[in-house]
Amino acid sequence: MALEALDQPKSPAASPAAGSGCASGSCGSSADKLAHLPEHIRAKVHNHPCFSEEAHHHYARMHVAVAPACNIQCHYCNRKYDCSNESRPGVVSELLTPEQAVAKTLAVAAEIPQMTVLGIAGPGDPLANPERTLATFRALSEKAPDIKLCVSTNGLALPALVDEICEHNIDHVTITINCVDPEIGAKIYPWIFWNNRRIKGVKAAKILIEQQQQGLQMLCDRGVLVKVNSVLIPGVNDAHLPEVSRVVKAKGAFLHNVMPLIAEPEHGTFYGLMGQRGPSHDELQTLQDACAGDMAMMRHCRQCRADAVGMLGEDRGAEFSNEKVAAMDIDYAAAMARRAEVHAAIEANRSAQQQQRPDQPSETFVPITALLDGRKQRQPGSTTAAAPAARFAVASTGGGVINQHFGHAREFLVYEAASVDQDVDVRFLGTRKVDLYCAGGDTCGEAEDALADTIRTLAGVTGVLCSKIGIEPWDRLEAAGLVPNGEHAMEPIEDAVAALYRELLAAGRLTAPPAATALSA
Amino acid sequence: MAYRIIDSCVNCWACEPLCPSDAIRPADPPQVTHFSIDARACTECEGDHAAAQCASICPVEGAILDAAGEAVNPPGSLTGIPPERLAQAMTEIRAR
Ligand code: SF4
Numbered sequence: 339m340a341l342e343a344l345d346q347p348k349s350p351a352a353s354p355a356a357g358s359g360c361a362s363g364s365c366g367s368s369a370d371k372l373a374h375l376p377e378h379i380r381a382k383v384h385n386h387p388c389f390s391e392e393a394h395h396h397y398a399r400m401h402v403a404v405a406p407a408c409n410i411q412c413h414y415c416n417r418k419y420d421c422s423n424e425s426r427p428g429v430v431s432e433l434l435t436p437e438q439a440v441a442k443t444l445a446v447a448a449e450i451p452q453m454t455v456l457g458i459a460g461p462g463d464p465l466a467n468p469e470r471t472l473a474t475f476r477a478l479s480e481k482a483p484d485i486k487l488c489v490s491t492n493g494l495a496l497p498a499l500v501d502e503i504c505e506h507n508i509d510h511v512t513i514t515i516n517c518v519d520p521e522i523g524a525k526i527y528p529w530i531f532w533n534n535r536r537i538k539g540v541k542a543a544k545i546l547i548e549q550q551q552q553g554l555q556m557l558c559d560r561g562v563l564v565k566v567n568s569v570l571i572p573g574v575n576d577a578h579l580p581e582v583s584r585v586v587k588a589k590g591a592f593l594h595n596v597m598p599l600i601a602e603p604e605h606g607t608f609y610g611l612m613g614q615r616g617p618s619h620d621e622l623q624t625l626q627d628a629c630a631g632d633m634a635m636m637r638h639c640r641q642c643r644a645d646a647v648g649m650l651g652e653d654r655g656a657e658f659s660n661e662k663v664a665a666m667d668i669d670y671a672a673a674m675a676r677r678a679e680v681h682a683a684i685e686a687n688r689s690a691q692q693q694q695r696p697d698q699p700s701e702t703f704v705p706i707t708a709l710l711d712g713r714k715q716r717q718p719g720s721t722t723a724a725a726p727a728a729r730f731a732v733a734s735t736g737g738g739v740i741n742q743h744f745g746h747a748r749e750f751l752v753y754e755a756a757s758v759d760q761d762v763d764v765r766f767l768g769t770r771k772v773d774l775y776c777a778g779g780d781t782c783g784e785a786e787d788a789l790a791d792t793i794r795t796l797a798g799v800t801g802v803l804c805s806k807i808g809i810e811p812w813d814r815l816e817a818a819g820l821v822p823n824g825e826h827a828m829e830p831i832e833d834a835v836a837a838l839y840r841e842l843l844a845a846g847r848l849t850a851p852p853a854a855t856a857l858s859a
Numbered sequence: 860m861a862y863r864i865i866d867s868c869v870n871c872w873a874c875e876p877l878c879p880s881d882a883i884r885p886a887d888p889p890q891v892t893h894f895s896i897d898a899r900a901c902t903e904c905e906g907d908h909a910a911a912q913c914a915s916i917c918p919v920e921g922a923i924l925d926a927a928g929e930a931v932n933p934p935g936s937l938t939g940i941p942p943e944r945l946a947q948a949m950t951e952i953r954a955r
């Protein structure tokens with residue numbers, strides 16, 4: 339269990355605050371915000387590849403899609419596609435059998451030692467597929483004890499499975515909890531499948547909420563890290579989310595992550611088709627600030643690439659296709675020894691970095707929070723946006739910097755920038771895959787080329803930041819009213835987004851918000 | 860008598876482990892593109908459950924037909940999306 343040791347902070351100085359070198363005003367608060375949690379939970383969070391700002395640059399996690407079924411319906415989800423709690427609507431991932439998932443995980447872990455966390459998040463609800471999910475966990479706990487496991491769930495089947503989940507090498511669990519009031523729940527969940535029956539309405543929501551809360555409590559009692567996700571649905575649960583936050587934190591959830599509703603007719607969801615809008619920048623910001631507890635931690639959690647295969651600065655997904663993995667002969671015992679060496683080297687490097695003067699640039703450190711320090715000290719409520727918010731799509735393979743060629747990007751990270759008082763506030767909204775999704779089925783999209791698909795995917799975005807971009811795509815983006823930009827290669831994303839926002843603002847190009855602003859992420 | 864799965868099935872696997880009669884067969888692409896029910900094995904869940912299990916968890920309206928050929932979950936019954944609204948949106952999207 340070499341990794342166990344890696345996850346203990348080496349010294350008090352090993353906290354993310356010390357390593358990231360940002361202003362004490364914002365970082366000091368991260369410890370305080372966790373003060374209500376037991377020491378062992380705080381220690382886990384502080385050095386965690388998913389939640390620690392500093393550890394995040396050194397480790398990665400990957401997801402395997404082994405769990406297709408779901409036991410509830412959410413109004414923002416269309417089961418033609420992957421679960422919307424975990425990915426953007428409209429994404430379809432290839433389903434793996436537990437055996438394929440284990441083989442792929444071992445292959446990636448042997449090749450990319452930085453991959454230390456394996457997650458199961460879908461494409462349905464992992465716990466609605468207990469055999470497939472648990473078979474994957476069982477095999478990995480046995481074959482690769484140095485890989486930590488995490489799982490996301492809607493919570494319905496959680497209480498019944500907590501003990502079995504905890505038998506494995508489980509590191510953290512994410513529960514999507516959108517409400518604690520069944521009347522509100524009935525507006526979000528049309529039905530659940532429970533005790534061999536389909537149950538609808540307030541009764542269904544009541545059962546779901548009870549199971550979620552009980553499962554949360556059971557996990558916290560057993561010392562498992564629990565993160566809670568909520569989807570912010572204006573007019574439905576916006577006023578209710580602070581209450582959700584209070585309840586889940588009192589039970590011991592260490593992080594409450596508020597995500598914007600993404601609803602468009604193309605997704606074929608109830609909300610998309612019925613014209614339910616997503617939250618505005620201000621609505622999202624207000625609730626995130628009220629609920630998150632620790633913004634920096636949440637930002638990192640949400641920026642997770644969920645795909646360790648891309649961590650090394652190039653997309654290596656193709657190296658790990660099912661066929662290629664099946665042909666590999668992985669000696670995991672040998673790989674584990676190599677991994678332990680790499681991890682020890684990373685830890686040595688991290689301690690060395692933590693002793694460097696904060697203003698000294700280091701190879702892997704990216705000061706993402708640098709921009710946010712001023713913002714955090716603002717009085718809540720005193721924020722008046724002087725200029726319209728604008729969205730920016732960023733091509734990045736990870737590490738918090740702009741480092742990907744436009745043409746290589748298979749997904750874009752979408753950020754929103756807004757001018758607040760003298761400052762520019764930049765926040766991460768979500769990712770957009772460059773997949774064409776369409777509720778129209780077989781007829782639409784066929785004749786269009788890939789670039790047109792990409793441009794359509796970027797609807798509502800003002801600027802596109804990438805390391806490089808070809809002349810033809812440049813012209814096509816401009817013709818579509820987008821601003822391409824390759825001037826910020828290798829710069830921290832949030833700095834670059836703020837810079838481009840300022841530039842466009844100064845040039846008077848941000849006078850009217852794009853029409854889709856309120857609708858999409 | 861037996862239930863039937865038609866091609867609007869999205870291959871989500873939810874029904875398969877629930878069937879008390881082991882009657883549900885997964886898709887086998889490229890020949891078989893969606894789940895199906897072995898008519899000889901399906902018992903309509905009689906004697907096991909009050910409601911047909913496959914049709915009680917299937918998220919796709921219209922994907923499962925009863926022995927009379929009627930959709931067990933007709934349009935609008937699961938998502939709450941009125942069928943007219945869906946049709947109108949599809950037309951709009953196609954026209955783009
Ligand atoms: S009706 Fe019951 S027995 Fe028939 S396929 Fe569905 S679940 Fe199986």
Ligand code: SF4
Pocket residue numbers: 864867868869870871872873874875894913916917918919922923
């Ligand atoms: S539950 Fe419905 S959509 Fe899912 S596999 Fe079964 S028939 Fe197909």
